Amino acid sequence: MTAAEIARLAGVGRAAVSNWRRRHPDFPRPVGGTDASPAFALAEVESWLRAQGKIAELPLLERVWQLVDTLRDPAGHPAAPLVEAGALLLLLHREPGQWAELADRPDTRLALALPRAVAGTAVHAFGPDGARTLGLPGLLGSTQLDLARLLAELAAQAGPVGAYEQLLTRYAEANTRQLSPTPPEAAELLAAVAGVPATVLDPAVGLGSVLLAHPPTTGRYGQDADPVAAALARLRIALHTPADEPGPLPLDLRAGDALRADGFPGDTFEAVLCQPPYNERDWGHDELQYDTRWPGGLVPPRGESELAWVLHCLAHTRPGGLAALLLPPTVAARRAGRRIRAELLRSGALRAVIALPAGAAPPYGVPLHLWVLRAPLPGSDFRQVLMLDAGASASGPAPTGPGGAAGAQAAEGGRDKVDWTGLRRTVLDAWRGFDLAAREGLPVPADRPGVHRVMAAIDLLDDETDLSPARHVPPAAPLGGAAELSHLGGRLAELLADLPDPVTLLPRPGAATDGASGVAPVGVVTIGELVRGGALEVYSSGTGAATRPAGSGGTPVVTDQDLATGAAPSAVLATGPGPAGDVRTRPGDVLVPALGGGTARVVPAEGPLVGAALGRQLHLLRPDPAALDPEFLAGQFRSTAGTRRAASHATTTARLDIRRVELPRLPLPAQHRLGTAFARLAAFDAALTQAAALGRGLTRAATDALATGALAPPE
Incomplete structure (x- = not known):
């Protein structure tokens, strides 16, 4: 194991390992590695840390x-052992009784019997070629048997699905440069835009x-240039499918470069959704000059690999079907791609360009665009495009409820600062209204300044054919005049008047050391103790x-974002009662994010938090x-002093080792x-946050009103 892994194991930073x-x-x-990155024996490190x-x-x-x-082959794929692990977890998921029968067998018999059982499960789930496609071994060694037993323990704790998600998360964290999976919220947005198609291709x-964002009843097809990644995805989707779903599952994932070696030549699907790789120079430009996927022989330029993916997806979309891609914003404006963009407009294929806030999907610092296309139906003459600036709408005046800071946070960007509930509502309301109008011949939705605008394709065809929504969406109008600004000002004044005097919240000098006060601690105790x-x-x-957005009924799920903003649960359970060991919140429970951050919330005696399931982290x-x-x-x-020593910084993300957090030992009355x-301090902070959000909205609206001349300056 490396120094970073030792740091993660001990819950400290890498600098601490260097000091040790x-x-x-x-x-x-060190027993291996290099001078710059030495490797240590796990058993020796574990023994030393325990001592x-x-x-x-x-x-x-x-x-x-x-x-x-340990099972990784230095010359092979780093994720290859995760395929074997996933196949075993699939056995535990679909046929748990088989493992119960095999677990007590001697190693010599288990080494042969377990691979046969795992292969049988793969065949049942994926068809006759299931075991061969996954490359499963026919005989297990002692380390593989040890792994199987530990996986069974982990599955007993977190469920087979949860166990595999934890392993894939660890793999993704350790290989961030090679792997940037689409986050579930962005995937669910793509799926929601597509509706409920009978077949979908990624x-x-x-x-x-x-x-994964589609139900098991949807025929799911996919391709990836990395055969191991395709195998991991196949196993992951099968694990998320209910165990009683009869096989073979409607799932077909193939290996190969989709542009150079199309795995589904000539096939079309109701929906084609993906987040393709970006900025690829060697995507096959020279060898694909005469490919039939290019409309009218219009070959995407060498530097426009993303547009090659757009045309590939459109070629696999059946007439009237939908294609949606997450793309960098530069694709909408680069001069080299102007002719391709113009052809998409002339054909009527491009239906919407949606600007998302930064943090919606990797790379998280870039505000990506969502392109939505429909394969033209014969005789269709619809040539209009929805321009939607969802990123700008997220930065508008924040709501004044408990989560009032969410809009301002979303504007700043960052994966954990996206208001997914508001973003989904903005995108889906605009898209569904526009799409219904296009399909039924109804009037298109009226423009909404600052959010969206419907434009005729011909008005976008010029020397640049720039499809950036920010270039075409009219700026947001200021709030409705002096009366509304006066109302907001009055509401802000009420909030500020209701705030208690900060002096009454401050601790008394010397109280912490006054033993007679009953507050002085007598040592510390850890959460683990x-x-x-x-x-x-x-x-x-x-x-x-697994969750879906709130609004359609179901068990509420509180997320880390809800906890950070103080909002009500923003999601509900997607299906079923939840994973094994699932718990529901009760009054008096304390919710703490796994990433720390000084946030903690007590579940009140009544309200939307009671009876909620737990979201991730x-x-x-x-x-x-x-x-x-x-x-x-x-x-x-919420105290930085209370959690500082329990924070782990072994990676770029800080985590909280919950059991190492120390509390002062105090009698219950002092507590x-x-x-x-x-x-009282927490309530004061929430009120300040709400007032700050309202104040920002008020000052922004007043500034816009003055800048546009809608209102005159004060006397």
Whole structure:
């Protein structure tokens, strides 16, 4: 294992590992790697960390991951062992009774029997060539058997689906330069734009996120240039399919470069959705000069690989079907692609260009565009395009509810700052209204300044044929005049007047050290010790249950974004009761994001948070009210001092090792006193956030009104 992996294991930063190597002569010596990136023996490192009291026990996921790493062939694909792991988890998912029968067999018999059982499950799920396509071994070694037993333990904790998602997340985090999977929220947006097609194709399937957003009843097809990635996606989708779904599953994923070696030549589908690779210079320009996918022989320029993917997707879309692609914003304006863009407009194929906020999909610092196309029907003369600036709408005046800061956060960009609920509503309302008008011959929706505009294709055909929505959507009109600005000003004044005097919230000087006050701590205790003592239960959601946006009924799911903004749950469970070990929130529970960040929220006695399932990357702490005050517990997690020592910075993302968080030992009455103070500070902070969001909206609207001359300056 590398120094970064040791840091992750111990929950510290890489600098700490470097310090240990310098300061402790008994620290394990490197057994491989290079001087710049040495590798250490797992057993030696684990033994040293345990002896130093830095870990009590190697987490199960880490033990699984280290065996996966041991099975890697240095000359092979780094994810190849995950195919075997996924195939075993598929056996546990679809036929758990078989593993129960095999688990107690001696290794010599299990080494032959388990591969046969796994291969049988693959054949049942994927058809006669299922085992061969996955390249499953016919005999297992001792390390592979150890991995199988640990995977069974991990599946017992998180379910087979959750176990595989954790492994794929670890793999994606370790290979960010080679792998950038489409996040589930973006995949669900693509699927929602397409509706419920009978068949869907993703020609750049990656880990299968886009296909996963469709129900199992949809025929799902895909291709990827990386055969191992295609195998991982096949297994992932099969694991997310209900175990009682009869096989073979309506799933066909093939390996190969979709542009150079089309896996589905001549086939068309109701929907073609993908996030293709970007900025590829060697995409096959020279060898594909006479390809039939190029309309009228119009070959995409060498530097326009993204437009080659657009034409490839359109060629596989049946007449009247839909294609949707996530593309960099430069594709809409680069001069080299002008002729291709013009042809898409003239043919009536291009129906919408939607600008998304930064953070919607990788690369997360770029505000991507969503292109929506329909394969033209014979005789159709519809030639209009929806220009939608969803990124700009996200940065408009923020709502004044509990999540009022969400709009401003979305404008700043960042994966965790996108208001997906608002974004979906903006995109789908505009697209569905426009698409219905196009299909039924109805009037197109009226323009909405600052958000969307419908344009005739001929008005976009000029020397540049720039399709950037920001160039064509009219600017947002200021708020409705002096009366509305006066109303907003009055509302802001009310919020500010209701704020308590900050002096009444401040601690008294010297109170923390006054033993007579009943607040002075008598040592510290960790969350792990409280769990072992029975005073606290901790549940971690991992990747969480599959969700869909709220609004259509179902069990609410609280997400990390809801927790950060103080909003009500923004999603509901997609299907079924949730994964094994699923829990629901109760009054008095404390919700904490796995990434830390000084956020913690107590579930109130009533309201939308009660009875919610956990979204991804959340911890639920359930204190015994006879031993721990919930508000006291939440306040300690909001304290930077309380969580600093438990933060892990082994990767570019900070994580919170929940069990290492330390709390002061205090009697229950003192906890109640502190909890009350913490709760008042939290309410004060929420009110300030709401007032700040309203104030930003008010000043932006007033500035626009003055700049456009709609209103006169004050006296």
